[in-house]
Amino acid sequence: MEFDPVILSRLQFAFVVSFHIIFPAFTIGLAAWLSTIEGMRFFTGKPVYRRVFDFWLRIFAVSFAMGVVTGIVMAFQFGTNWSVLAEKTGSIQGPLLGYESFTAFMLEATFFGVMLVGRQRVSPGFYLFACCMVTLGTMFSSFWILANNTWMQVPVGYEIVDGRIIPTDWKEIVLGSIMMIRWPHMLLGAFLTTAMCVAATGAWYVLRNVHREEARVMLHWGLGLAAVLIPVQMFFGHLAGLYVYEHQPEKFAAIEARWEDETPGSEVWIAWPDREQKRNLFAIQTPGIGSLIATGSWDAPMKGLESFPEEDWPPVVIPFFGFRIMVGMGLLMLGISWLGNLLRLRGRLESNRLFLWGTFLAFPSGFIAVLTGWYTAEVGRQPWVVYGLLRTSDAVTPSLTTGDVVISLILYILVYFIFVSFGIWYIYKLLRAGPMGPVQPVDGAPGARPLAFAGDADRRQGRD
Template sequence: MEASALLLSRIQFAATVSFHIIFPSFTIGLAAWLAVLEGISLATGNRVYRQLFDFWLKIFAVAFGMGVVSGIVMAFQFGTNWSELSRASGPIQGPLLSYESFTAFALEATFFGVMIFGRHRVRPWFYLLSCILVAAGTTLSAFWILVNNSWMQHPVGFVIQNGVFVPTDWAAIIFNGVVWVRFPHMLLGAYLTTAFCVAAVGAGYLLNRTYRVEATVMVRMALGLAAVLVPLQIFFGHLTGDYIHDYQPAKFAAVEGRWADEQPATEVIFAIPDVDGQRNRYEWKVPVLGSLVGSGTLDSKEVGLTDFPASDRPPVLIPFFAFRIMAGCGMVMLALAWIGSVVARRGRLEVHRWLLWPVVCSFPLGFLAVLAGWFTAEVGRQPWTVWGVLRTADALTSGLAPHFAATTLVMYVGIYTFIFCFGVYYIARIVRRGIFAGKVLTVWDGHVIPQTFTPGTRRT
């Protein structure tokens, strides 16, 4: 009975987190890009950047709202399904989540209103400042969440008193070395998610031969940014792998698909892990590369899963395949960004329509990479909720009935599916309506000048 309630609760939390993370991973990068567009618009006076800002602000508003709504329910589960985790880690996790509300969310909520309603009510410099502060708020939110999660991955700065984790060094908790690897990795993932969404929309307009100037700017800016950020993301991904190698060797062995100790170690590129047989089927591997990836040498000994008791091993299939999905998405994004940037710099985007199609289809790559990365981190952490000190089974609410967990699982998945479908539908509708929706188009000196149209006024 307890195992059933545990499994259902884990599935429920995984489902709600997966739904929720889609929206912040988009809005974090989009908020930063909106601030850049507004800054360029003020500096150059070019109306193209203003039009792009107004267009993407609508999408940002919808995605931001969906992120807030989908995030509220997650907090309830700490009380309903994971009360033992809340009781034990509350003195640490409670303040960290409060810091997010008092700093990040307060900043976002305050100046988000200015972004939506304050364009003609405040001075241009203050409006730009509001955009920057909203972007800073979304970044701070990601920071506090990563501090909290990184403490669960690598707990430091605490003592256990009567089964409760009591903080003894907040500096060690907040400035945990793991945070400064995982936070940039997540932030870059969010920026790349936004970049490829922007590039995909711009490429779609170019294929339809609409909004050519604005679409070209979108594709060039997005792919140019991605061309720089993808290699940087690969670097921080490697640093993240180093911390897993040093602090979570069982997870690292699961990600690598390594069952027995090897010296030097091979690198498994692809395989189908056979958990029952404790081996890999259809294995494709590279000699020595595993030692180089794991320890930076050509002859290091790398541990396998059989070094750990079966009760301390994570599930192998999910982190193994999720990591390869994440890495595969990264390689595709790198190729598209570099090739697309070269073509864009030559001013031949519309000519090379063969390139525009894969760019259009690239919009889910960032989301898939972020989700796969989180599955790798969270499923690979099992069977621990707080690594090495609190097992997931012990974090579950005592006496939780399986039928209660099943009921809330169905309810939450249904609600989240509705929210997700509604958000995606409305964003797609905004994209279909186009950049100049709700504006009057006038012609002056041979140029089309979009102007804001207020319903009820006469079009001339």
């Protein structure tokens, strides 16, 4: 059976980027969380904040390292699999990716060393400053990556000279209106991912009746942050939908599984899109309100896929379901965070075991939302790698053979399985041990096994 090198290259890039994105989505928010907790320790002097900080710092270190490694591997493929893309767009993408390395990544790496080994070597104020600089670095990193990706989604500020795409307006490329929607949307997604992980960890400890003081901080702060951030995220999500409606109508039609033009448009809640028959199977939909939900107008025209050449149609199934899963995860986070804060106000948060189980089981909701959101954006852009300018089939390395991609894809799968599995296993061990080391039931509960990690003696002697 012969496989197309283009399809295999797309699968390989999708595989690598799917593993990579879960780590920045976590570490961007975790860096901000660490700065917040260190700030609370600095201004209040409470030892519990130091213990929570030290605990999450270890997890941040592992996640940061895994994100760096998977990100470097992802960048290699621009030269190996997508050389035509690099050749034609290098004058724009090259500087953007270079800025990410020379500004954001260097800022992160420099001050991250202070965070890891500088606690006893610098003043408390400078240590807090270092934490804030790492946070700023992670946000800068996401800024340049999103600037690059946003330009690929909606190219602006360019001209074509001798077949190459040349920048003409860097301000429009970097600070355009669409970028100012997509970047906050990504940042908020990362913050929510971390908030749900922190809250889930706190719920897990409460359920196990261990690390109660630290668990209370995690649970209350995580749910509080999520409750505030999720409505803002939904607002930016709506703005993102408007830009897709205006600038990528084929993607918008695929997300809605709309095959024919409609005014006003209906809203398909769930269905199975059938591309061969160009219709939806088992559809549950509401006539007439799709225009209102999408644009805020009752009579906005909704273009269907029939309005575009079929060779320009994106796949429908992945954007359709990806978008709905992303929205579903957002609603789940909204429900859990708001209900959790209601229970907290009534003094029943830590005693409601059903809610604690729900919070614990919702820990992957942020990761799922980020991944499905990216699948919606990237698959929905097809068949273009640079929307309207360069087709994916024309961007692949011309000399690439099926065997080349099959071998590299198999190697990536094997290496990632070993590397990522070990990293996740180690993070689980850190989570299982908790802020004070191995499981320590409170109030003299049976099964207590007080084992000390390095640094626990300092805590007991009051050197927090």
